[in-house]
Amino acid sequence: MWDAVVVGGGLAGWIAGIRAAQRGKKVLLVTEGVGTLFYFSGIFDYGDVECLRHFPKHPYTLFDAQAIVQGQHFVQEICPDYVLNDTPQFAFTVLGTVRQGDLMPRSMALPDQQEQGEFVLLVPEGLKDFFPEIVVDNMAREFPGWQVSVKRMQVDALAEWTRLGKNVSSVDCANIWRSEEGQRALAHEIEEIKRQYSEAVRLQGKVFVVLPSLVREYFDSSRTKSFRAEFSLPVLEMSSFVPSPHGRYFAEYLKHIFTDLGGELMIGARAVSINEEPTSESQAKVCQELIVNSMGKSLRLKGKNFILATGGLLGGGIKVGMARQSICEGVFDLPLFVPKEWSEPQFFAPQPFALIGVETDQFMRPLDPASGQVVWDNVYVVGRMLAHWDPWTQRCGGGVSVTSGYAAAELV
Ligand SMILES: Cc1cc2nc3c(=O)[nH]c(=O)nc-3n(C[C@H](O)[C@H](O)[C@H](O)COP(=O)(O)OP(=O)(O)OC[C@H]3O[C@@H](n4cnc5c(N)ncnc54)[C@H](O)[C@@H]3O)c2cc1C
Incomplete structure (x- = not known):
């Protein structure tokens, strides 16, 4: 029996x-x-935490300020290259515009716009999906006093690909920059x-040399450590674009940390339901078994606690059928908060469907919105599955996910 079964990676x-x-x-x-x-820019967005804590039922209202800071320190503990400043930090997007971020790698944080200098975009x-002319225009607009x-x-390792007319993705590039050969080629180019x-x-x-892809392996672990050449000029990385090298290597890195700590993994396995049969020691509020489909088999997994981290509509944790009534949470069949109107006609307006999710008590245990009762005593809901927040207009996706994931782990 596991102390905790986490559903969702x-x-x-x-x-x-x-x-x-x-x-x-x-x-x-x-x-x-x-x-x-897969879409992660490499930057953790926390949004305006103090302001969001005043929004009724926003997940940040479940946590005190200390819990949010603890989550941030945890990220910094596992990713020492990530910096958190008292003042806002900014990074280049892949379009050459500037975006704010809260926890970002040192190598992304932009210099002061008021100063003067020169950016060389190395492509x-x-x-x-990268358009240097547009990017350079935008960079010059964002940094008026700077030369761009x-x-x-020409990357030797990609010469054959480009000769055949094959496009190179940001992940392909990042793969090369991670190798010793790629690091040496970059160092040589930067010296030029x-x-x-x-x-x-x-x-x-x-x-500053600006690069549109992940250049350094800063998700270092004993297993993923890669060669680092010395660069003769400072290098700035743009935030990642899809498919995201930051997201990909970060996921790999997290997997290594988890398994190095003794965590057990089932990848490619789908949790489909729970065994609801009451047992003698159960008051029907304690979930005991999760049913998982893996490699054509149906498995029953026993746990003392379950952490539901299956994402929302986009992550696959919430299923929507053709009729609105058929919206449901896909594993525990938890009651969902669903707004009356799902969408706003204005495209950039906050969209009500973003708020769909599971309401919880202060310990992140699922609630029935109708009765206000806790549905399961030993199930904790985290991340995008939580109701009442909007990662797009509130810019707090990473913040809510890290804080709730960390806080749930403290409870099991
Ligand atoms: C396009 C996009 C870009 C974003 N960029 C950023 C960013 O740059 N910075 C930032 O801070 N935030 C960003 N966010 C927001 C942030 O990534 C999300 O809020 C956060 O990642 C949600 O994490 P999650 O773990 O809750 O869910 P998800 O990332 O959706 O993960 C859900 C997981 O559960 C698994 N799963 C689902 N159902 C089951 C099941 N039944 N059984 C087993 N596994 C299951 C899925 O396979 C997946 O692994 C972005 C979001 C989007 C959509």
């Missing part, structure tokens, strides 16, 4: 699983896929830039 599930394993709990994480980490030939130029780079821009370096000292 997105950001919230991994954080919960790692923290619970770190606390010495026997943990199993069951997941069908990687969740929305590998053949990079898919483009340098294209330094030579070319020696006058600018001499006059203002601030020349």
Whole structure:
């Protein structure tokens, strides 16, 4: 019997699983896929926490300020390159515009816009979905006092691909930058830039090489450690775009941390329901068995606690049929909060469907909105499955997922 069975391997599930394993709990994480980490920009958004804590029923109201800070420190503990500042931090998006972020890698944090300097955008030939002309225009608009130029780079390891007319994704590039050969090629290219821009370096000292893909392996673990070349100019990374190298390597890294701590994993397995049969020691409020489909088999997994981290509509945790009435949470069949109107006609307006999810008590146990009663005593709901928040307009996706995942792990 596991102390905790975590269902879902997105950001919230991994954080919960790692923290619970770190606390010495026997943990199993069951997941069908990687969740929305596939889209992760590399930056954890927390939003305006103080303001959101005044929104009725927002997940941040479940936690005190200390819990939010604990989650942030936990991220920094596992990702030491991530920095949190008292003042807002900004990074380049893949369009060359600037976006705010709360916890971001040191290598993404932009210099002061008021100062002057030079950006050299270094673009590998053949990079898919990346438009240097547009990017450079936007960068120049965002940093009016700065010079911006483009340098294209032929990557030997990709020469055959580009010769065949095949596009290179940001993940392909990141793969190459992670290798010793790729790091040396980058170091060589950056040395060339330094030579070319020696006058600018001499006059203002601030020349940054900007790269549109993950350049450094900063999700270091003993198993994923990669070679790091010395670069002769500072390098700035843009936030990730789909398919996200940051998300991909972060998910891999989290998996290593979890298993190194003794956590057990079932990947490609779908939790489908629970065994509701009451047993003598159960008051019907304690869930005991989860039913999981894995490799054509149906398995019954016993746990003392269950952490539901299956994401919302996008993560696959909430199923919607053709008729509205058929919306349901897919494992425990938990009652959902569903607004009367799902959408707003204005595209950029906050969309009510974003608030769909499970309401909980202050210990993240699911509630029946009609009666206000706790449905299961030993089930904790985390991340995107929680009701009453909107990651897009409130910009707090990472913050809610990390805080709730961490807090649930403290309760099991
Ligand atoms: C496009 C996009 C970009 C984003 N970018 C950022 C960003 O840059 N920064 C930021 O802070 N936030 C970002 N967010 C928000 C943030 O990523 C999400 O709020 C957060 O990742 C939600 O995590 P989660 O673990 O709750 O759910 P998910 O990431 O959706 O994970 C759910 C997991 O559960 C699994 N699952 C589902 N059903 C089952 C089942 N029955 N059995 C087993 N497994 C199951 C899925 O396979 C998946 O692994 C973004 C969100 C989106 C949609």
